Amino acid sequence: MSNLSDVEKIVYEVIKRETENSGGIMQRKLKEIQELKNIRPRELQHIVKKLIKMNLVRRLRVSSNGKTSYFLQAVLKELTKGELIKISLDDIINIPCLTCKYIAICGTSKLHNPSRCSVLTRYLISKTLKSPSSSYNM
Numbered sequence: 001m002s003n004l005s006d007v008e009k010i011v012y013e014v015i016k017r018e019t020e021n022s023g024g025i026m027q028r029k030l031k032e033i034q035e036l037k038n039i040r041p042r043e044l045q046h047i048v049k050k051l052i053k054m055n056l057v058r059r060l061r062v063s064s065n066g067k068t069s070y071f072l073q074a075v076l077k078e079l080t081k082g083e084l085i086k087i088s089l090d091d092i093i094n095i096p097c098l099t100c101k102y103i104a105i106c107g108t109s110k111l112h113n114p115s116r117c118s119v120l121t122r123y124l125i126s127k128t129l130k131s132p133s134s135s136y137n138m
């Protein structure tokens with residue numbers, strides 16, 4: 001963190017905050033965040049690349065309706081082998097697939113695919129980050 005410039009720290013803090021609050025942020029939404037509006041898009045992209053290279057941020061590719069976008073998360077803590085994620089009944093009841101209109105046409109070789117579903121990905125990420133065993137302060 002000490003080798004980041006002030007503006008890089010601000011970008012990282014925004015991504016970290018969004019990760020803690022909602023599991024992360026779509027990269028294209030960064031420029032809409034108030035604190036980052038003065039940063040040129042090209043510079044913002046450069047900073048994100050640097051944060052990824054430093055393993056402070058991870059970028060997940062999300063495909064939806066044929067479009068590819070990128071979801072950013074601050075790297076708060078990696079789960080170690082054997083570490084458990086506690087899941088409550090509420091977590092299961094709230095799985096988005098249970099109320100999804102595409103459930104009947106969703107599957108690994110179908111048009112809608114869980115491995116490319118942004119709704120399911122965001123849900124799983126938010127649950128992983130809210131797990132008590134994965135909380136971590138940088």
Ligand code: SF4
Pocket residue numbers: 096097098100101102103106107112113114115117118119120
């Ligand atoms: S993976 Fe996505 S598209 Fe498929 S049923 Fe779940 S929420 Fe719906």
